[in-house]
Amino acid sequence: xxxxxxxxxDNNNVNNNQEKSSTTELSxxxxxxxxxxxxxxxxxxxxxxxxxxxxxxxxxxxVHIFYYAWYRNKEEGYEHWNHQVLSHWTKETNDRLQQYxxxxxxxxxxxxxxxxxxxxxxxxxIDKTIIIEHFKELKEKxxxxxxxxxxxxxxxxxxxxxxxxxxxxxxxxxxxEELGLKIVLHLEPYQxxxxxxxxxxxxxxxxxxxxYSSFYKLNINGKEKPLFYVYDSYLxxxxxxxxxxxxxxxxxxxxxYYDSIFIGLYLNRMTRNEIKxxxxxxxxxxxxxxxxxxxxxxxxxxxxxxxxxxxxLLFIPSLAPGYxxxxxxxxxxxxxxxxxxxxxxxxxxxxxxxxxxxxxxxSITSYNEWHEGTQIEPAIPVxxxxxxxxxxxxxxxxxxxxxxxxxxxxxINLTKKLVDQFLTKIxx
Numbered sequence: 082x083x084x085x086x087x088x089x090x091d092n093n094n095v096n097n098n099q100e101k102s103s104t105t106e107l108s109x110x111x112x113x114x115x116x117x118x119x120x121x122x123x124x125x126x127x128x129x130x131x132x133x134x135x136x137x138x139x140x141x142x143x144v145h146i147f148y149y150a151w152y153r154n155k156e157e158g159y160e161h162w163n164h165q166v167l168s169h170w171t172k173e174t175n176d177r178l179q180q181y182x183x184x185x186x187x188x189x190x191x192x193x194x195x196x197x198x199x200x201x202x203x204x205x206x207i208d209k210t211i212i213i214e215h216f217k218e219l220k221e222k223x224x225x226x227x228x229x230x231x232x233x234x235x236x237x238x239x240x241x242x243x244x245x246x247x248x249x250x251x252x253x254x255x256x257x258e259e260l261g262l263k264i265v266l267h268l269e270p271y272q273x274x275x276x277x278x279x280x281x282x283x284x285x286x287x288x289x290x291x292x293y294s295s296f297y298k299l300n301i302n303g304k305e306k307p308l309f310y311v312y313d314s315y316l317x318x319x320x321x322x323x324x325x326x327x328x329x330x331x332x333x334x335x336x337x338y339y340d341s342i343f344i345g346l347y348l349n350r351m352t353r354n355e356i357k358x359x360x361x362x363x364x365x366x367x368x369x370x371x372x373x374x375x376x377x378x379x380x381x382x383x384x385x386x387x388x389x390x391x392x393x394l395l396f397i398p399s400l401a402p403g404y405x406x407x408x409x410x411x412x413x414x415x416x417x418x419x420x421x422x423x424x425x426x427x428x429x430x431x432x433x434x435x436x437x438x439x440x441x442x443x444s445i446t447s448y449n450e451w452h453e454g455t456q457i458e459p460a461i462p463v464x465x466x467x468x469x470x471x472x473x474x475x476x477x478x479x480x481x482x483x484x485x486x487x488x489x490x491x492x493i494n495l496t497k498k499l500v501d502q503f504l505t506k507i508x509x
Contacts, residue, residue: 082147082231082269082312082367082450125393127441128300142299143507144500145227145265145397146219146457147367147447150206150249151242155188160242162203163187164194164452169412180473181411191463192478195451196405200459200489207249209256215458216260219448223457223496224504227263227297228253229310229444234271234278235285250290257295264290265297270313276321280332280339283309287339299342299442301362301395307341310365310444314345319358326360335360344397347376353388363395369446369455370404370416371429379432386436400429400499401446402492405454408478417454422487423495430499439507445496457496459489 153160166181175182186192188203204211219225230253233239233246257264266286268279287307290296298305314322324330326343334340345356347364356364366376375381382398389396403420406413418425433439447455462483484491 082149082453125390125395126302127395128303139224140226140261140263141224141504142227142263142297143442143504144225144445145229145442146223146225146445147231147267147399147450148215148228149231149447149449150253151231151239152204152206152449152451153242153244154203154205154208157205157207158243159188159203160244161452162193162195164241164409166194166408167410174412178411181477184474184478186408186478190475190479192475193451193481194408194478196408196454196482197451197456197460198463198481198483199451200461207244207252209252212253212256213260215448216256216262218458218493220260220262222490222493224500225445225496226261227265228257228448229265229267231269232266232286233269234274235282237271239269254290254293254295258293262295263297264293264295265308265310266290267310267312270316274317276317276325277332279311279317280325280334283334283341284339287341301342308344309341310344310346311361312346312367314359314361315348315352315355319355322355322359322361330360342395344395347374347385349375353385357392357394361394363389363397365397365444366399367444367446368399368404369401369453370418371425373404373416379429382432383436386438386440389440390438395442396440397442397444398433398440399444399446400426400433401455402426402457402495403454405482406452409452411477420484420492423491426492426495426499430503433503434506439503441507443503457492459493460484461489 151161153162163186165183165185168182169175169178186194193199193203201211201214206212216228219228230250231239232250235247236245238245254264268282286309291307297308299308324332325334327333328335342362343360344363344365345352345359345361347353347356347366353364364376366374368374368377370377372378376385377399386396402423403425404416404418407417420426433443445457447457449456449458451458460483462485463481465480
């Protein structure tokens, strides 16, 4: 997930690798988490009912995939495909990469802010034809029926976009409903987000989208509730979260109509204790680069899974085909993870399959986060541009890697194979 104020550590020490945050922010939040009271929970049991929609009898709720609707094409005025090259937090690095830092990619010159080239080229995320293609591809070719849509607040937008989230969100629910798919919302850290504004957001979202059959719900302990992913949840203190997410909180959402399943972001052991004390129902790992955080370190998943089960929390591991963001962060090569023709992806699933019990819900990073090279969406080979070869930035910005020796649909098809294996293994 991309944001221009990101700070990605310059080394591979997972304790320091906290994207989109600073150590200071995390420490301050943690300092506020004194004397918190954790409510006792009943043992966690996820119940998968035989829910099927009339137009999708094969529906299953177990696999979620992160999806981004922030791209715009030429006709709408490019957004995100033309993303700026982000600066580093040290002057030395910025000086070394001064020929790149701060410059925007120019799609008109075949410069897209992605290391892979999309088969659909610089498309628009609000083109209904494109959305239908995407959703059908996931449903029919990858056996994924739950899309996790990035959401930036009622009146907000991500800082690299012109359009507010709510200008296009309804269309995604409508299309998903037509195709028999489900939508989960990925709640982003918009400016000014607080636990109380979060409470307002949930009420708005349930009231606005709860009427759609495409609004995702999960049955835990016999109670079916909406589910929300909360990105950068650690930026709000546990004391503040407790006011909303625990039964005795002053602005509690628990036990009421809007009560939901809230999934916080796991970075490390410190943030997982915050997740528990805050009143979250579980956690996810999101990050695609292994060892980028403790949560994305595969060797930790067994202990994390055991801890989640001991504490009646839902562990939703995030699996990914690889990671590369060098078109927007040319200083971040140490976090690139080669796809190894699918082996990287397969190893993540192998780690998942070795857990006992295997978590009943998983997430995939991502369908189309092109900036960070985590997409499974089809990519095609592109010949290197011969124009302006004396222009160093153009040479950099118009160079692409691809899925060779595999075809453009390789990761779409591999995802289906791995998802099918997962579903078989978790069958009761």
